[in-house]
Amino acid sequence: MEPNYRSKYNTHVIRIVIILVVLAVVSLGVRAMIVPKDFGKYGHYRPGAIQDEMDREIRNGTNASCLPCHPYIKEMHFSGVHKTVSCEFCHGPVADHIKDDQVIAKLPKKQGQEIKTLCLRCHNQIIRARPKESIKMVAMPKHLEDKKVRLDHTCDQCHNVHAPLMWVKQAKAMMGVVEEENKQ
Amino acid sequence: MKDIQAEISKDRRAFIKKVLGGTIAGSLFLVIPAGAMDIPEQIAGMLEEDGPFITKKKFAFIVDITRCIGCGSCCVADKNEYNVPDGNYRTWVERYVIDVDDNVYVDSPNGGLDGYQVPREDVVQDTIRDTFFVPKLCNMCEKPSCVQVCPVGATYQTDDGFVLIDEKRCVACSYCVQACPYSVRFINPVTKTADKCTWCYHRVRKGLLPACVEVCPVKARLFGDLNDRESEVYKILHQPHVISVLKPGMGNKPSLHYVGLRREVV
Amino acid sequence: MHGLAETASTAAGYAFPNDLHIHWSLMIVLYPYITGIVAGAFIVSSLYHVFHIKALKPIARFSLVFALAFLACATLPLLNHLGHPERALSMMITPNPTSAMAGFGFIYSAYAIVLIMEILFIYRPTMVALKDMSTGFMQKLYNILTIGSDNVSSRALALDHKIISFLAGIGIPMACILHGYVGFIFGGVKANPLWASPLMPVIFLLSACVSGIAGIIVTYMIIMKAKGREVDLECIRTCIKYLWGFFILDFVLEMLEIFAHAYTATHHWHTLHALYSGPLYVSYVVLQVIIFSVIPFLLLTWMNLFRLGDTLVRLFAPLVSLMILFQVLLMRWNVVIGGQLMSKSEKGAVYFHPEWLEKEGIIPAIIIMVLPLVILFVLSKIFPFWQEDDPVAGKSTAG
Numbered sequence: 011m012e013p014n015y016r017s018k019y020n021t022h023v024i025r026i027v028i029i030l031v032v033l034a035v036v037s038l039g040v041r042a043m044i045v046p047k048d049f050g051k052y053g054h055y056r057p058g059a060i061q062d063e064m065d066r067e068i069r070n071g072t073n074a075s076c077l078p079c080h081p082y083i084k085e086m087h088f089s090g091v092h093k094t095v096s097c098e099f100c101h102g103p104v105a106d107h108i109k110d111d112q113v114i115a116k117l118p119k120k121q122g123q124e125i126k127t128l129c130l131r132c133h134n135q136i137i138r139a140r141p142k143e144s145i146k147m148v149a150m151p152k153h154l155e156d157k158k159v160r161l162d163h164t165c166d167q168c169h170n171v172h173a174p175l176m177w178v179k180q181a182k183a184m185m186g187v188v189e190e191e192n193k194q
Numbered sequence: 195m196k197d198i199q200a201e202i203s204k205d206r207r208a209f210i211k212k213v214l215g216g217t218i219a220g221s222l223f224l225v226i227p228a229g230a231m232d233i234p235e236q237i238a239g240m241l242e243e244d245g246p247f248i249t250k251k252k253f254a255f256i257v258d259i260t261r262c263i264g265c266g267s268c269c270v271a272d273k274n275e276y277n278v279p280d281g282n283y284r285t286w287v288e289r290y291v292i293d294v295d296d297n298v299y300v301d302s303p304n305g306g307l308d309g310y311q312v313p314r315e316d317v318v319q320d321t322i323r324d325t326f327f328v329p330k331l332c333n334m335c336e337k338p339s340c341v342q343v344c345p346v347g348a349t350y351q352t353d354d355g356f357v358l359i360d361e362k363r364c365v366a367c368s369y370c371v372q373a374c375p376y377s378v379r380f381i382n383p384v385t386k387t388a389d390k391c392t393w394c395y396h397r398v399r400k401g402l403l404p405a406c407v408e409v410c411p412v413k414a415r416l417f418g419d420l421n422d423r424e425s426e427v428y429k430i431l432h433q434p435h436v437i438s439v440l441k442p443g444m445g446n447k448p449s450l451h452y453v454g455l456r457r458e459v460v
Numbered sequence: 461m462h463g464l465a466e467t468a469s470t471a472a473g474y475a476f477p478n479d480l481h482i483h484w485s486l487m488i489v490l491y492p493y494i495t496g497i498v499a500g501a502f503i504v505s506s507l508y509h510v511f512h513i514k515a516l517k518p519i520a521r522f523s524l525v526f527a528l529a530f531l532a533c534a535t536l537p538l539l540n541h542l543g544h545p546e547r548a549l550s551m552m553i554t555p556n557p558t559s560a561m562a563g564f565g566f567i568y569s570a571y572a573i574v575l576i577m578e579i580l581f582i583y584r585p586t587m588v589a590l591k592d593m594s595t596g597f598m599q600k601l602y603n604i605l606t607i608g609s610d611n612v613s614s615r616a617l618a619l620d621h622k623i624i625s626f627l628a629g630i631g632i633p634m635a636c637i638l639h640g641y642v643g644f645i646f647g648g649v650k651a652n653p654l655w656a657s658p659l660m661p662v663i664f665l666l667s668a669c670v671s672g673i674a675g676i677i678v679t680y681m682i683i684m685k686a687k688g689r690e691v692d693l694e695c696i697r698t699c700i701k702y703l704w705g706f707f708i709l710d711f712v713l714e715m716l717e718i719f720a721h722a723y724t725a726t727h728h729w730h731t732l733h734a735l736y737s738g739p740l741y742v743s744y745v746v747l748q749v750i751i752f753s754v755i756p757f758l759l760l761t762w763m764n765l766f767r768l769g770d771t772l773v774r775l776f777a778p779l780v781s782l783m784i785l786f787q788v789l790l791m792r793w794n795v796v797i798g799g800q801l802m803s804k805s806e807k808g809a810v811y812f813h814p815e816w817l818e819k820e821g822i823i824p825a826i827i828i829m830v831l832p833l834v835i836l837f838v839l840s841k842i843f844p845f846w847q848e849d850d851p852v853a854g855k856s857t858a859g
Contacts (some may be wrong), residue, residue: 015609019616022584022609023623026577041553046363052246054556055350059360060246066396069275070405074234096409099267103274131309132265132411137289138313138325144412145263283477300474300807330476339651345562346550363550366543368483369561375651377476377804381483386543443727444650460806 071104073097083172090173100128100171120171122164126150129165233402237419240401248354248399251419254427255393255404256437257329260454262414264289264327266309268406273307275394275405282380283307284391285331285406289314290458293321298458328459329415331406332357332378332391333440333448340370340379349388355449356395361387375444393417472738473808482800482812486825487537489792492642492664493671494534494832496788499635500672501527502575506635507702509628515698522845523676524579529836531572536828538564541820560645571631571638578627580605581620583843585612589851590844601842639668646795653728654735654799659717666710671788673703674781679836681778683845693770696777704760707784711753714791731806739801739809744794752787756780 046056076097077084087093098104101117108114120128135147151161159168170176235241239250264287272278272285287306291299291314299317303310306327313319338357341349348364351357364387371379371388382389394404398417402408407417418427430453431437438455439448452459501523507513508520539545552569555562588610591602609616640661646652647660677699684691718736721729736744759780762768768776801809815821847853 015611015613017609017611019611019613020619021611022607022616023619025607025609026580030573045553049347049554052353053350054347054554056347056360056363057246059350059358059362060352062360062362063358063392064396064399068233068397068400068402069277070271070408071233072236072402072408075232092411094411094413096267096271096411098274099270099409103271106274127311130311132263134310136313136319137264137310138322144261281481286477288474298807300805302474302477305477339649342558343556343561343648345556345559345564346547347554347556348550363547363554364544365547365550367538367541367561369559369645371478371483372800373649373651375804377478380478380481381543460804 067105069103069105070096070098071108075104086170086173086176090170090176092172092174125166125171126164129169129171235401236403236408237398237401240399243399247352250421252421253355253393253398254418254420254431254451255331255334255407255449256416256427256430256451256453257331258414258416258453259326259328259456259459261412262287262327262329263412264306264310265411266306267409267411268329268415269305269307271405271409272391275397276389277384278389279383282382282389284378284389285329288328288330288459290324290326290328290456291317291322292324292458293317294323295321300458326456328452328456329406330376330378331450332393333376333446333450334393335446335448337445337447339373339375339444339446343369343373345369356393357390358392358395359388359390361385364388375441375446376448472734473803474805475803475808475810476805479800479803479805480810482797482810484541484796484800485812485820486814486822487541487820487828489789489796490537490825490828491534492639492668492796493789493792494530494537494828495642496639496664496668496671496792497675498527498531498534498571498672499639499665499668500670500674501530501676502631502635502672503669504673504676504699504702505578506628506632509624510632513698515694518692518695518847519676519680519699521582521843522680523672524575524582525839525843525845526676526679526836527672528575528579529839530832531568531575532835533828533832534568536831537825540824540828560641560648563641567634567638567641571634574627574631574634578624578631579843580607581624581627584609584620585617585852586844586850588612593851605842635668636665639665646799651804652799653732654802655795657717659713660795663710663713663717666706666713667788667791669706670703670710670784673699673706674784674788677703677781678778678785679833681774689846689848691774693773696773700760700763700773700777700780703781703784704764707757707760711757714753715749728806731802735798735802735809739811740794740798743790744798748787748790748794752783752790756783756787759783 046058048057049055051057073087073096083097087095087097100120104117106115107117130150132145133147135149154161154163157168165171168177237251240248243249243251266287268285269283269287276284278284283305285305286302288300288302289306289310293299299314301314306329310327334355334357336355338349338351341351341357344350345367346363346365348360349357349370350360366381366386366388368381368388371381374390379388379390381387394402394406397404403417404415407415416427416430418425420428420431422428431451435453436455437451437453439451440455441448441460504516505520505523505527508516539548542548549565551562552565555565584606587602587606591599591606591610594602643661643664646655646664647657650656677696681691681696721732759776763773763776763780797812801812803810814825816823844850
């Protein structure tokens with residue numbers, strides 16, 4: 011004869027089932043509340059993310075963003091062989107310089123050995139960058155020896171960094187040197 | 195000089211517009227309010243695209259290995275554009291050195307960010323028969339394996355083919371980093387989310403070229419619209435060039451094309 | 461994050477700049493290890509409850525609580541690894557159907573429910589009795605755990621028995637899914653030649669079973685020793701038999717995988733070969749295979765082909781189980797970390813040196829592995845493991 015129990019034989023099972031159902035319903039409800047709006051509209055992602063990406067700050071301004079305020083450099087730079095070199099490569103992005111139409115900081119100007127390092131990034135013959143048809147290359151210090159200048163010279167002492175051949179050509183004109191075309 | 199400075203500070207925007215109107219011949223002059231800068235438009239017609247996706251253009255990105263000089267301007271511009279933390283690379287440039295015995299030496303010191311300052315010390319200079327540089331960036335696959343594995347839908351592919359990352363949903367589980375066959379993804383230690391090259395989506399949508407394409411001094415990186423039959427990218431992709439993609443056997447169908455790709459490159 | 465100096469070093473050759481950092485480190489080694497032990501322990505319990513292997517009765521209930529203790533800690537290594545653990549629930553809110561990892565939340569939750577339910581049902585008669593014998597907090601706790609019911613009539617127990625059999629039965633495929641999907645997380649990554657294999661889920665699952673059985677043997681014997689009680693050696697012998705069977709399958713498939721790669725020697729073999737003969741030579745070839753697979757395999761074969769005396773069983777059962785526990789840990793290490801040592805450049809490898817005190821370092825790993833044992837101890841105060849401590853031993857129809 012079994013003793014009397016307070017609960018029925020299946021009370022615990024029924025309660026467990028109820029708990030699980032409640033858990034499932036609550037989970038779905040919570041999910042509906044916190045899933046981002048329109049998620050899945052275009053694909054399995056939040057559509058607002060596209061606008062978030064588009065709203066990123068544009069930091070590199072292109073050379074044309076520098077020229078309006080720096081017209082003198084423009085004349086030199088764009089008429090020389092360095093016209094394809096970006097201002098921001100040597101000086102930094104314009105976003106570090108201009109914000110909301112105000113100058114917020116000066117951009118760095120490379121000095122001395124920094125200039126030499128920068129020039130050699132493209133023009134170093136020793137690392138055998140490219141065939142010489144693509145870009146003029148020199149080996150240092152051989153270039154200085156060839157040109158018979160002091161070995162502690164940096165590139166900008168003979169070459170204007172914005173128009174590298176400008177002073178070279180002026181010097182040659184002054185000395186009456188007639189260059190053959192396509193030499194070197 | 196002083197007059198110009200005075201003019202500039204008086205009304206900057208008006209001054210710039212005046213100058214630009216005169217200097218940029220032909221094309222629509224600007225106006226991309228890019229962080230309150232005004233920049234001339236480089237890709238015409240982008241500002242008319244007002245939907246979520248680009249519909250009128252089909253962009254292509256081509257890297258020409260025969261032109262790259264390994265200067266690293268692209269890496270510098272990219273790092274500046276996105277404040278990429280040190281030790282992580284959205285784009286990088288590799289150097290390949292091949293000697294007369296066909297040994298291949300590859301390196302990428304700091305991803306090419308500092309350019310290539312010194313030759314490889316472990317190779318005798320006289321034995322080198324060829325060197326070349328290979329820029330790498332996101333291949334913007336048509337069937338991206340990174341999107342396939344993201345558990346939360348934080349990385350996704352837009353209808354116009356760009357694979358982007360939602361920084362607000364990414365949990366940095368790094369599954370996408372494992373899944374990318376090209377190792378272009380990394381976990382940004384500042385935002386603690388996944389990050390990668392986006393072909394400068396935010397610039398392109400505003401009509402600007404990607405930063406790396408913009409600064410390349412030798413036009414080793416090209417970006418253009420395949421719907422424009424006169425564009426350089428169209429001509430390259432429709433000529434009998436030997437164009438290749440990286441790891442074609444992987445099945446991701448990358449959209450980044452290389453001109454002059456060499457068999458030593460993976 | 462590691463400093464610039466560490467990201468700059470490669471072990472050999474050329475690695476892509478973004479490959480210099482190992483993204484899945486100790487925490488991701490531990491996660492499959494822990495879930496593997498959970499799945500394996502559950503299989504032990506199911507061998508009794510579903511397949512009626514009577515010799516396993518002494519540890520049938522213990523295995524379930526053991527599984528629960530480890531399951532409770534399974535999410536910890538993952539949460540520690542994530543860059544944004546506060547967003548972890550996104551995996552359940554917006555799970556990407558193409559991502560194996562998105563299965564985690566649902567599989568884990570479902571499995572936890574099945575396991576907890578099974579434990580509650582099996583222990584119900586015991587807890588009803590214990591409720592009457594306790595006071596205060598413990599009594600309230602038992603009241604909750606028995607879902608407020610005191611009915612242990614034969615009708616109730618018969619219903620319980622049906623439910624327990626159902627849960628134990630369904631738990632087997634669920635355990636397979638719990639660990640199979642982990643294997644597929646790796647197996648589905650085509651970009652990694654070490655991981656991309658259809659055998660990966662099967663290998664993970666079998667090594668999970670093996671680690672679970674071994675874990676139960678070791679903890680059972682240690683607890684009995686600590687309590688000064690006799691171990692049921694027939695139970696141990698049976699465990700060793702199943703350990704042998706599962707380990708044969710596990711070892712054979714692990715060897716088959718690498719053998720198939722080596723034999724067909726397709727494009728990726730040269731990188732795998734460089735990995736196995738280089739950075740992974742010690743941890744894989746020497747440790748995982750030769751010392752901790754071949755030797756336990758021989759030991760288990762000897763123990764099963766010959767009936768050993770009690771003293772030898774008492775000595776070798778825990779020894780071989782510890783070796784296998786270590787082998788499974790090594791396997792996780794060699795797969796997870798080993799797979800990332802090769803760069804996707806196919807031209808080089810990188811180093812991996814875990815630090816003691818970093819976020820995903822050795823100390824956190826030790827803490828996470830010790831925590832389940834602490835939880836197990838706490839659970840032992842609620843759910844008596846052994847028949848000798850059970851007030852209704854022999855009277856219930858469940859294990």
